[in-house]
Amino acid sequence: MAAAGRLAGRRSEQAAVAPRRARRPVILLTVSYLVAAILALPLVFLLIEAHGAGASQVAQLIFRPLTLTLLWNTIRLTVVVTAACAVIGTAAAWWVERTDLPGRRAWAVVVVVPLAIPDFVVSFGWNSLWTWAHGFRGAVIVMTLAVYPLVYLPVAASLRSADPGQEEVARSLGSGRVRTFVRITLGQAKGAILGGCLLVALVLLAEYGAFEILGYQTFTTEIFTEFNAYSFDASCALSLVLVLLSLLVLAGEGMLRGRGRVSRSGPMTQRINPPQRLGWARWPVLALFAALVLLALGVPVASTLYWMVAGLPPALSGGANVSLLNAAGHTALYGGAAGILATVMAFPVALLAVRHSGRMRHFLERSTYLVLGIPGVVIAFALSYFTERYAAGFGYGTSMLLIACYGIMFFPLALVGVKASLARAPASLDEVARSLGQRRLAVLFRVTMRLAGPGLVAAFCLVFLSVVTELTATLLLIPTGTQTLATQFWSYETNLSYSQAAPFALVMIIVAAVPSYVLGRFFNRPARPRG
Amino acid sequence: MRQVAVTGLYKAFGSHPVLTGVDLEVPAGSLTAILGPSGSGKTTLLRLLAGFEQADAGTISIGDALVDGPGVHVAPERRRIGYVPQEGSLFPHLTVEANVGFGLAVRERRGGKAAKMLETVGLGGFGQRYPHQLSGGQQQRVALARALAIEPAVVLLDEPFASLDTHLRASIRADVQEIFRRAGTTAVLVTHDQDEALSVADQVAALRDGTIAQCAAPEDLYSRPADPGLARFVGDANLLEGVLDGGAVKTLLGDLPLDPKAVPAGQPGQVTVLIRPEQIELDPGQDGMAGQVVSYGYHGHDAVVHVRPAFDADGLTIIVRVRGGRHLPVGSPVTLRARGPVFAWARDQ
Numbered sequence: 068m069a070a071a072g073r074l075a076g077r078r079s080e081q082a083a084v085a086p087r088r089a090r091r092p093v094i095l096l097t098v099s100y101l102v103a104a105i106l107a108l109p110l111v112f113l114l115i116e117a118h119g120a121g122a123s124q125v126a127q128l129i130f131r132p133l134t135l136t137l138l139w140n141t142i143r144l145t146v147v148v149t150a151a152c153a154v155i156g157t158a159a160a161w162w163v164e165r166t167d168l169p170g171r172r173a174w175a176v177v178v179v180v181p182l183a184i185p186d187f188v189v190s191f192g193w194n195s196l197w198t199w200a201h202g203f204r205g206a207v208i209v210m211t212l213a214v215y216p217l218v219y220l221p222v223a224a225s226l227r228s229a230d231p232g233q234e235e236v237a238r239s240l241g242s243g244r245v246r247t248f249v250r251i252t253l254g255q256a257k258g259a260i261l262g263g264c265l266l267v268a269l270v271l272l273a274e275y276g277a278f279e280i281l282g283y284q285t286f287t288t289e290i291f292t293e294f295n296a297y298s299f300d301a302s303c304a305l306s307l308v309l310v311l312l313s314l315l316v317l318a319g320e321g322m323l324r325g326r327g328r329v330s331r332s333g334p335m336t337q338r339i340n341p342p343q344r345l346g347w348a349r350w351p352v353l354a355l356f357a358a359l360v361l362l363a364l365g366v367p368v369a370s371t372l373y374w375m376v377a378g379l380p381p382a383l384s385g386g387a388n389v390s391l392l393n394a395a396g397h398t399a400l401y402g403g404a405a406g407i408l409a410t411v412m413a414f415p416v417a418l419l420a421v422r423h424s425g426r427m428r429h430f431l432e433r434s435t436y437l438v439l440g441i442p443g444v445v446i447a448f449a450l451s452y453f454t455e456r457y458a459a460g461f462g463y464g465t466s467m468l469l470i471a472c473y474g475i476m477f478f479p480l481a482l483v484g485v486k487a488s489l490a491r492a493p494a495s496l497d498e499v500a501r502s503l504g505q506r507r508l509a510v511l512f513r514v515t516m517r518l519a520g521p522g523l524v525a526a527f528c529l530v531f532l533s534v535v536t537e538l539t540a541t542l543l544l545i546p547t548g549t550q551t552l553a554t555q556f557w558s559y560e561t562n563l564s565y566s567q568a569a570p571f572a573l574v575m576i577i578v579a580a581v582p583s584y585v586l587g588r589f590f591n592r593p594a595r596p597r598g
Numbered sequence: 599m600r601q602v603a604v605t606g607l608y609k610a611f612g613s614h615p616v617l618t619g620v621d622l623e624v625p626a627g628s629l630t631a632i633l634g635p636s637g638s639g640k641t642t643l644l645r646l647l648a649g650f651e652q653a654d655a656g657t658i659s660i661g662d663a664l665v666d667g668p669g670v671h672v673a674p675e676r677r678r679i680g681y682v683p684q685e686g687s688l689f690p691h692l693t694v695e696a697n698v699g700f701g702l703a704v705r706e707r708r709g710g711k712a713a714k715m716l717e718t719v720g721l722g723g724f725g726q727r728y729p730h731q732l733s734g735g736q737q738q739r740v741a742l743a744r745a746l747a748i749e750p751a752v753v754l755l756d757e758p759f760a761s762l763d764t765h766l767r768a769s770i771r772a773d774v775q776e777i778f779r780r781a782g783t784t785a786v787l788v789t790h791d792q793d794e795a796l797s798v799a800d801q802v803a804a805l806r807d808g809t810i811a812q813c814a815a816p817e818d819l820y821s822r823p824a825d826p827g828l829a830r831f832v833g834d835a836n837l838l839e840g841v842l843d844g845g846a847v848k849t850l851l852g853d854l855p856l857d858p859k860a861v862p863a864g865q866p867g868q869v870t871v872l873i874r875p876e877q878i879e880l881d882p883g884q885d886g887m888a889g890q891v892v893s894y895g896y897h898g899h900d901a902v903v904h905v906r907p908a909f910d911a912d913g914l915t916i917i918v919r920v921r922g923g924r925h926l927p928v929g930s931p932v933t934l935r936a937r938g939p940v941f942a943w944a945r946d947q
Binding site for chain 2: 493495496498499500501502503504505506507513514517518
C-alpha cells in the first residue's frame with residue numbers, strides 16, 4: 068500500500084512538469100497543407116461562383132426536373148458499374164494472385180492494359196460497331212470494361228502482401244474453402260476493394276467523353292454542355308450537386324472501411340504462399356479471363372483497326388502523319404510533366420498518412436481525395452478563372468496551366484500509388500538507418516526512396532496514363548493551335564470521320580500501353596528486393 | 599566509468615505516463631539488461647536512449663555528452679548508437695554486406711570492414727546474399743554486425759532474441775556475450791524474459807510502473823530483490839511468513855539462517871521470507887516438514903513440485919525444484935527442508 072501511495076505521489080508530482088515540445092512533423096505538415104490548399108482551389112472557385120450567382124438563382128437551377136433525371140442517371144450507373152467492377156476486379160485478382168491459374172503472370176499484365184485505353188475510345192469502339200451499345204446499357208458495358216483495373220490493381224497488391232498464414236489458420240480451425248475466402252481473404256482485401264470502388268465511383272461521376280459518345284446524360288456531360296453554352300451559373304449549380312455526391316461516396320466508403328488500421332506483424336521477409344489448386348475449374352476460369360480480355364481489349368482495338376483499314380488512303384497521307392507525331396509528342400510531354408508533378412505533390416501527404424497518426428493527417432488525406440470527384444471541367448475552369456481574374460492573366464492559356472490542372476486532377480491516383488509504395492518502406496528501417504549515423508535526407512534517398520522507388524514509378528505511370536486518356540480538361544485548357552492525341556481524335560470523332568480518328572486512338576493506346584506494362588510488371592513482382 | 603547515465607527521465611504519450619522518473623547508470627563495457635513485463639515502458643526507454651523519441655523531463659548522457667535534456671535533443675544519427683531492433687529490420691533492398699556497411703563512410707566500405715564484421719559474427723561468406731535468403735538467427739547476427747560496424751558508443755538491443763527458436767536463442771546469446779566481451783562493447787538490452795536478463799547481463803535493471811525498481815547484478819537481483827513483488831518477477835519464489843530472532847528466522851520450514859545483507863539486519867520482528875524453490879530439499883529424512891504433492895511438472899533436467907503442508911489450511915503451496923526425474927504422483931506424502939541463508943523483508947505492521 069505504502070509503495071503504491073509513494074508511486075502515485077511521484078506520478079502527480081511528475082505530471083506537473085511541463086512537457087517539452089512534442090515532436091511533430093512540422094515541415095511535412097506544412098507542405099501537406101500547402102498541397103491541400105492547391106487542391107482546394109477548384110472548390111473554392113466553385114463556392115465563389117455560387118456566391119456570385121446568388122443563393123436563389125442557384126436554388127432555382129438545382130431544383131428543376133432536369134436535376135432529377137441527371138441524379139437518377141448518375142446514381143444508377145455509378146451503383147451498377149461499381150458493383151460490377153468490384154466483382155470482376157476482386158475475382159480476377161484472386162485468381163491471378165492466389166491460384167495456379169495457367170499463365171497467371173501473363174494475365175496479371177494483360178488484365179491491367181484496358182486501363183490504358185481511354186474510356187472514350189472504348190465507347191467509340193463499341194458504339195461505332197454496334198448501335199445497340201448506347202444509353203444506359205452501353206454505358207454500363209463500356210465503363211465496367213474500361214475501369215475495372217482500378218479495383219484489380221489495389222486488390223492484387225493487397226492479396227500479395229497479406230499474411231497467408233491467416234488463411235491457413237482459418238482452414239485449420241475447420242473453416243472451408245469458401246468460408247475462408249469470404250471471411251479471411253475478402254477481409255484482408257476489404258480495404259483495397261473499397262479503395263478501388265471509391266476510385267471507380269469517383270471516375271464515373273467525372274466522366275465526360277464516353278457518355279457524350281454513348282448519348283448518356285449525367286451531371287458531368289450536362290455541366291460541360293452548359294459551360295460550352297456560357298451558362299456558367301447553371302454549370303456551377305450542377306457542379307455543387309456533383310461535389311455533394313462525391314462527398315457522399317467518400318463518407319460512405321469511410322464508414323464501410325471502419326476505423327481499424329491494418330498493420331502487419333511477423334517477419335519482414337515473407338514466405339511465398341503456395342497457390343490454391345483450381346483443378347478442373349481452371350478451364351471455365353480461363354474462359355472467363357479470355358472473355359474479359361476479348362471484350363475489354365479486343366473490341367476497342369479491333370474496332371480501331373477496322374476503321375483504320377476501312378479508311379486507309381486518307382490516314383496514310385503525309386499531313387495526317389505529321390499531325391499524329393506532333394499530337395503524340397504533346398501528349399507524352401504533358402503526361403510526363405503531370406506525372407512528375409502529381410507524384411511530387413503526393414509524396415509528403417503519403418508520408419504523413421503512412422508514418423504519422425492523428426486526426427489532422429486523416430483529414431488531410433481524405434480531403435485530397437475529394438479532387439477526383441470534381442469533374443475535370445470544373446477544375447479546368449477554376450484554374451483559368453484564377454489566372455485570368457487574380458493573377459493578371461499569368462499562365463493563362465499556357466501548357467503550364469494545363470499541366471497544373473492535370474496535377475490537381477490526378478493527385479489522388481498518385482497518392483494511392485505513393486502510399487502503397489511507402490508502405491513497403493517501414494519506419495523501423497528509417498530508425499535503424501538514422502542510428503547508423505545517416506542524416507534524415509540521406510535516409511530518404513538511401514532507404515525510403517530505394518524501397519518506395521518502384522511504387523513511385525507506378526504512381527507516375529498511373530498519372531501518365533490518365534493524362535493520355537484525359538479529354539475534358541484538355542479540350543478546355545489546351546493552348547490555342549496545339550493538339551494532343553485526345554483532342555485531335557475528338558474533333559474527328561465528333562465529325563463522324565471515324566477512319567481519320569482511328570489512327571489517333573491507336574497511337575493513344577500504344578503510348579499508354581507502355582506505362583501500363585510497367586505498371587503491370589510492378590504490381591506483378593513478388594514483394595522481394597532487387598539486386 | 600559510466601557510459602550511459604539517465605536521470606529523472608519522464609515520458610508520457612498523451613495523458614498516459616509511461617516513464618515516471620527513471621534513473622539508470624550503465625558502466626562502460628558492461629551489458630545491462632532492462633527487464634520489465636510488456637507495457638512497462640522498456641521499449642520507450644530504449645527509444646529515448648536512441649533518440650527516436652524525446653523525453654518530457656530528465657536527462658540522458660552518452661559518454662560525456664548530454665544528448666537529451668532541457669533544450670537539448672541530439673538527433674539519433676549523431677549519437678553513435680548501434681540499434682538492433684526486434685525483427686532485425688535489415689534493409690531488404692541491400693545485400694548482407696551492404697547492410698553491414700550501411701553506416702560506414704565510403705572509404706571504410708571499400709576497405710572490407712563489413713566483411714570483417716561478418717566474420718566476427720560468424721557469417722563470413724554470406725556477404726552477397728540478400729536478407730530474405732537468411733534464417734532468423736542469421737538475420738539477427740547481420741543486424742548485430744551492422745550495429746557494431748560503426749563502433750558505437752553503446753549498442754541498444756530491443757528484445758533481440760525473442761523471435762528465435764529456444765536452442766538458437768541460447769547459442770546466439772552466448773555468442774553475443776562473447777562478441778561484446780571481446781570488443782569491450784557497452785550494451786543495453788531490453789527483455790521481458792528474466793532467464794535471458796539474468797543469464798546474459800552484468801547488471802539487470804527491473805523496470806516497473808515506469809521506474810527502475812531495482813538495478814543490481816543478476817545474483818543480487820535474484821537472491822536479494824528489493825521487495826516481494828520483484829522476487830516473484832525474477833523467478834519462482836516461496837514467500838513465507840517468519841519471525842526474526844537474532845541471526846535466524848523461524849518459518850514453516852524450520853529455523854533458517856538469515857542472509858547478512860537482509861534489510862532488517864537482525865532486528866527482531868515479523869518478516870516476509872524469500873525461499874527459492876532450489877533452496878528446498880525433498881525427502882531429506884524424518885526431520886522435515888510433512889506435506890502432500892499437489893502438482894508435478896517434469897522438465898527433463900529438473901522437476902517443479904508443488905507441495906501443500908500437512909497442517910496448513912490457508913491453501914499455501916510450496917514450490918520445490920528437484921534435480922533429475924523421480925516421478926511423484928499427485929497426493930504422494932513428502933517431507934521438505936530448506937537450506938539457508940534466506941533473504942527477508944520487514945513486514946508492514
